[in-house]
Amino acid sequence: MTPAFELAGVGMRYNGTDVLDGINLRLDSGLLAAIVGPNGAGKSTLLGIMAGLRDEYRGNCRFRGTELRKWRRRDYARKVSFVPQSVTMEFPFTAEQVVLMGRAPFSAGLFETETDYAAAHEAMQLTGSLPFRDRDFRSLSGGERQRVILASALAQSPEALLLDEPTTYLDLQHQVALYRVLRTLRDRGVLVVTVTHDLNLAAGYADRVVVLSAGEVAADGPPSEALRPECIARIFEVEVGLTRTPSGRPWIVYGE
């Protein structure tokens, strides 16, 4: 089957500096991948390119065999959804209205269809955002907003879901809940790619970890390979140790 994403020699220059260079990646459906790396490594830029938000990249970035620049924006939005780190709404939209915005690529008429409401309802149920669906989005806490934003992306019924630091505003309970949702989606055949700073969430939940450093892929593989202590020490310039969770997943320890 055609891979979901295929990147070959992808690079990006910003103000005369290469922020990404020579990225080669192949990402298939039914995969939960985490992109990690230090600040300024190019993680969000890479995700932005894949989300179709930055078309000034060089090299080739294809989704389902077609170069991203050639996709019609609306068609692409029916396949790929993107969860930014945070969203502010200027006007009093309810949480449900924000979730229903995810149905925009599918909508044509003046009113939402039963299918739209059903998709929004399921997405809100999955993310635990149903209890505040009638509240003004702006009155929600950071964590509640994050869940609504995720629900909006899920309402797009995507084949690929891209998330930029989705756990920034979430407490421990909701961080775990979010990654469980991502795993559920992965099991349904969705490609999930998340940028994260939390190496242990990546190690604990991702099938594959891509480590970026200075705009290049420094390591790529299952968590136990990509997150080796010597690799982390070299890239993040912090000494770390490695232990295992009860389920055998790697767990990175650090501190003095």
Place this chain on the structure above:
Amino acid sequence: MGSKRIDSRRFWKLIALSGAIVVAVMLAMPLVGAVKIDLARVLAGQSPDYELMVELRLPRVLLALLAGGGLALAGALFQGLLRDALATPYTLGVSSGASLGAVTAICFGWREAGHMPAVWLGAFCGAGLVLFLVLGIAGRERRMSTFTLLLAGVAMNSVCGALIQFLHSMAGLAQSFSISRWLMGGIDSVDYGTLAWLSVLVLGSSAAVMWRWRDWNLMAGGEEWAAARGVSIGRVVFTGYVAGSLLTGAITAVTGPIGFVGLIIPHALRLRIGADHRLLLPCSFLVGAAFLALCDGLGRVVLAPAEVPVGIVTSILGGPFFIWLLRSRSRSVRI
């Protein structure tokens, strides 16, 4: 806050309600003025009631309806497009260009060009010039964004404002009075030919804006949010700016700048019916239309036979009304 779901029942109920207000104002306002008009004499075609009604009052009310609707809609559009609750139809510079053109015509004593008053023609040219300059500046970017549009618009506002002040300072006493009066904005009786072309421009641009209601909703979450949901940002920003500028430029050329309608009406409606542009835009048009026609009617009678410029009435009435609305928000009844 209760559910703000917009189903067809709620949508058409609110459109019908707003439409009914417009019809009521359109029927009542032509009867309001310093001189009492006998409706029976109008219907019988007897002078001077017939001429007063058909040639003066009715076109004036129709102009107020068009201008109020267009300005309120342009305000709602620019607030949505720029994600700025304080944006008005005048934020992006086109009306300053129109004012500069009109002030230039007054200053140099031009009276008529072709079959059109020179002030209108000057205003059109000024609005058009600013429209193209702003598009030229913002269009130099790889993709037109609201940020560059805003910066270019604010810069043009500033330049036009300075030139208006300069011309004003050089003008003679009579011209200076005319300039001040024009800058206050006002509704006057116009011929039906003017109303016809203004209607085409205002209704056409308004329809184009309303057609894209979904895009304005998505823009409320920012450009990336909208783009990730299928919106072509450059095209939508261009369409919004051109349509809003056509509305504002055409209306300002005929009436001068009328403040407050474009700011207050969308805000007041958002408090009552929510932020969804599919309902906000048509309701803004209808309620804005009724509001301005009502204010113009009041301006004709409060100090009759003198007239209070409608821009002053909109501000005096609109400000306290808006404060009342904000205070009553917590005990609001959802429509």
